[in-house]
Amino acid sequence: MAAPVYADEAQEVTRLLRAGQLDQAMSRADTFLASKPRDAQMRFLKGLILTEQSKTQDAVQVFLRLTEDYPELPEPYNNLAVLYAAQGQFDKARAALEMAIRTHPSYATAHENLGDVYSKLASQAYDKALQLDANNTTAQTKLALIRDLVGGGKTRPPATVAANNRPAATSPIQPAPAPAAPVSGPKPAIEPPKPQVVTDTAPNKSTPVAPAPAAASKVNDSEEIGSTVQSWAKAWSRQDTKSYLAFYGKDFDTPKGMSRSAWEQERRQRIEGKNKIEVQVEQLQIQQNGDKAVAKFRQNYKSDRLSTSSRKTLELQKSNGKWVIVEERSGN
Known part of the structure; x- marks a missing residue:
């Protein structure tokens, strides 16, 4: 009977998070983690709550430890990169996103976020070039192109971390959300959390039959x-x-x-x-x-x-x- 209790608690913390009841969500998450300190799902949820509470450094530590304990999950790397980008630490954000992609090459959100981070790094480099040589027309053109690409030089708002229609910390990249709806069983609130790459199963043998329509x-x-x-x-x-x-x-x-x-x-x-x-x-x-x-x-x-x-x-x-x-x- 432990699994339903687990699922119910994770769903309740997710519901509180979506409703903006952050203190209540944190209280329940901490109570759960007191008995299951290595639970990936609840730890991820705690990272989302801390992010919504603008406790950036605490959230960084949560996601950082998740990457150490569960290096096969790409979402903690992605959300770690979001927090680094919000702090202007784009080199760290790039490294975290590259780890997410190395873990799961098909993780589309990480690829898009990495493109945004590279654009920001390029913008900083062209800004520096123009500081050293204000008449560098090539750098001026490239910088204008990048700023036009990302919307006049302004960072675009990220997807909501807790799917509650409230933006998280300002950054050009998108955090992994909590699930859109409760799920049954003890499943982490990471989408898409993938512990390992799955492979093919033994093929089924088909019995020869006469041609059909x-x-x-x-x-x-x-x-x-x-x-x-x-x-x-x-x-x-x-x-x-x-x-x-x-x-x-x-x-x-x-x-x-x-x-x-x-x-x-x-x-x-x-x-x-x-x-x-x-x-x-x-x-x-x-x-x-x-x-x-x-x-x-x-x-x-x-x-x-x-x-x-x-x-x-x-x-x-x-x-x-x-x-x-x-x-x-x-x-x-």
């Missing part, structure tokens, strides 16, 4: 794709690494430019040896175009050390009569 064939393929995704999650939950890796095609686009062997070894290390792993696939949507398909869903991950919920996209291709994963992405 195209529409019926597409329905059957959609069912097979859905079955493949569910089987992939079950193999991960069983910690059956061999079956899990078998779901990935020969042309799978490994993250961070890793070799296939290095990536498989990393996956084994992250999957094997845990007391418990549970991976659930919810809200599965499939789009198919011939021998290619895209599966989008919410992935709920829970182990003995971490619980997360994130959006996941798998790109699949039919090869030798079975569907295999050729690319995967986390986030929006």
